[in-house]
Amino acid sequence: MAAALSVASLVGCAGDDATTNTADGCVAPGVTADEVEVGMLYPDSGGLASSFSAARAGIDARFGLANASGGVHGRQISYVWRDDQANPSTNLTMSRQLVEREGVFAVLETSTATSGGAPYLAEAGVPVVGLAVEEAWSRYRNMFSFSYLFTDGGSVDTFGRFVREHGGTRAVIVRDYAGGSTSVQFADQLIVSLRAAGVEIPAEQVTEYQPGRASASRIAEWMLNNGVDTLVAAMDTETLAQLVDAAGEAEVPLKVILTGREVSAELLETYGARLAGVTSYANYLPFQVSSPALGAYRAAVARYAPQLVDPDQTLALTAYVVADMLVRGLEEAGECPSRQSFMDGLRAVEDYDAGGLITRTDFGEDFGRLRECYAFVRVNAEGTGIEVVDPDFCGSRL
DSSP states (O other): OHHHHHHHHHHHHHHHHHEEEOTTSOEEETBOSSEEEEEEEEOSSSTTHHHHTTHHHHHHHHHHHHHHTTOBTTBEEEEEEEEOTTOHHHHHHHHHIIIIISOOSOEEEOSSOTTTTHHHHHHHTOOEEEOBOSGGGGTOTTEEOSOBSSOSSOOBSHHHHHHHHTTOOBEEEEEETTOHHHHHHHHHHHHHHHHHTTOBOOSSOEEEEOSSHHHHHHHHHHHHHTTOOEEEEESOHHHHHHHHHHHHHTTOOOSEEEESSOOOHHHHHHHGGGGTTEEEEESSOOTTSOOHHHHHHHHHHHHHOTTOSOOOOHHHHHHHHHHHHHHHHHHHHOSSOOHHHHHHHHHTOOOBOGGGTSOOBOTTTTTTSOOSEEEEEEEOTTSSOEEEEEEEEEOOBO
16 A cells, blocks of 8 residues: 555656647646657566667667658657566666656566556656567556457457368367466367367366476377367477477377467577477568568668667567557657657557558557467478467458
């Protein structure tokens, strides 16, 4: 209760100190006559730091491109960043620093701990754009994302339809025992999707994978004995390689192996043929597609974020999209942007696609709901590369 009261009192007094009265009469936190300053939160230290290191390059590339074109309504975009260490408590502390000390207009988040500062930022009326990897993104309407991994808004039949179209009829969902509540919720959404498309799921709906070869062999034997031809994995790709290995040795006739985790070039070098046939899905255009949108993205990275040697990294691309969302919100907010006009304007956008990098998003209709369309890619039979199965496979909401 004391903490809640403290946050409430800080929200109440932070606005006046952070508000700027510009030469052109525009009044908003972080806004001057020629600049808009925003904040960024991401894990620059801790266990996830190396994974998220490419995120800032994506931000730099998109803002660099916008600023080189004259900015938005004549204002350059700048940002200050804080390290939230992928820790919810630190995320709250750093959110308050960005709002109360730096007086930023909005916050970009490429972190797995945004739930820490989400209530505070919502109460303060600060726009937030980022990667929705927690349920908080579907709870607060000041938060904007182009895709939601975990929602309370039901499921889609997209995954079930994909499995059916590729010969799958009977599936098992395997999740990491350490995956927590989000893994359980994700598995529940997959069950609904598969069954809606007519894919059977045996009585043991979800099987937990315990670390070790014995667990992989046990699950493989169970799949064989229960006529399973589809493996849907809610686990990391390295663990999946062990399970696919065991299924191959048990001669399980798998027609579809589906995962939401990216199979990177590094994993292919490590596991090769052990990942052959593994299909993954994503909410952005696959790097293997020849596209003007990807060409423009790579050119922007090369010019404005040359520190990123390889632009074909998921976090760099998705962070680029996050920054593009902020640019679009400023465009919609008008020549005298306020936090409220930013949120109202962006929420009203019905056809956002980040210049072709993602499938169409309606920020109002799609808020807090799973996407209907995904790109599906598959490891080739030799385990040497990725092939595009369908760059825009769509289903329906349930």
